[in-house]
Amino acid sequence: MTLRTTLRQVALLGAASVALLCASATAQAPKLKVGLMLPYTGTFAALGVAIENGFRLYVGEQGGKLAGRELEFVKVDDESDPAKATDNVNKLIKRDNVDVIVGTVHSGVAMAMAKAAKDNGTLLIVPNAGADAVTGPMCANHIFRSSFSNWQPAYAMGEVAAKRGAKKAVTITWKYAAGDESVKGFREAFEKGGGQVVRELNLPFPNVEFQALLTEIASLKPDAVYTFFAGAGAVKFVKDYAAAGLKKTIPLYGAGFLTDGTLEAQGADADGLLTTLHYGDSLNTPRDNAFRLEYAKAYKLQPDVYAVQGYDAAQMLAIGLKAVNGDLGKKAEFAAAVEKAKIDSPRGAFTLGKNHNPVQDIYLRQVVGKENKVIGVASKQLADPGRGCRM
Secondary structure, three states: OHHHHHHHHHHHHHHHHHHHHHHHHHHHOOOEEEEEEEOOOOOOHHHHHHHHHHHHHHHHHOOOEEOOEEEEEEEEEOOOOHHHHHHHHHHHHHHOOOOEEEOOOOHHHHHHHHHHHHHHOOEEEEOOOOOHHHHOOOOOOOEEEOOOOOHHHHHHHHHHHHHOOOOEEEEEEEOOHHHHHHHHHHHHHHHHOOOEEEEEEEEOOOOOOOHHHHHHHHHHOOOEEEEEOOHHHHHHHHHHHHHOOOOOOOOEEEEHHHOOOOHHHHHHHHOOOEEEEOOOOOOOOHHHHHHHHHHHHHHOOOOOHHHHHHHHHHHHHHHHHHHOOOOOOOHHHHHHHHHHOOEOOOOOOEEEOOOOOEEEEEEEEEEEOOEEEEEEEEEEEEOOOOOOOOO
């Protein structure tokens, strides 16, 4: 009886030890809380959905885990409203205690997010907003961008317009950070190439009453018009530009967001438009073809640049997490891994500059039917200058 009792106690202790080990293992790998702060309503709603789709697609390809950690998503609709941005991001940081924040589209909102992330030491990956300051004066060891700076596609298009012989240009955009910075990038390259921006036109975001400004463009008779609009605003601008008869007389050039995710609604009015961006619909590489197929299977939609940027945000998170075995407390090691990585993106492989902004090809695209067809590389491996970054 004593021996039997002893064996039973040993067995019970063994089972308890196994249970403790399992519990310990579970405790060591809690779910990674990912805060998605994106626009789910308003002008940029479709863009926010595409970013989330791309992010989730990559996570799904990894079996639902990154570096062995399951993900728990906490979503906030930022409404593309800078006035609500600080409160929204602080909800994720202080109320929900997220480990990483992914967002957003609107540059003004992204600036508030970057400030909060910098102040609180929270990991932030920006999957769209190109605000130059995010990887400029606001740069930090734990802030990354998987998309572009506003300067990049704009600078590339300034080079294109100058090489195509334009001497006088007018710019038109919303009066907000993304628009202002895009115009500056275009002007920098265009003037370096011998051109002159004769007028900068703008209107408040998200106003889409373009008629008075289009009338002014007609009276100025420039050689080219450069524009930065996205989402529903881009749809209306392209249609109004064509309706005003300007498309036939004054070439319209734009950052790629003018026609990305908007072609279905723009229809024939977009045909032939030239834009510059770090992605296009006809790259026809094995990597991109595989991505497009998997995205179409998952969402019954064709992916756009926003989906790619969401996908690559997840890739960058995975690279850093793998290097630190899932421990985001090791910020320096996480950053070092992502900084030296070559991200295998559907857009083409890219690296990050010292300011954590992609160093990437900017493509020249032309609208053909319902595609932004890549017709060349406007600027090869273009690095954002990161002005003001002191990291």
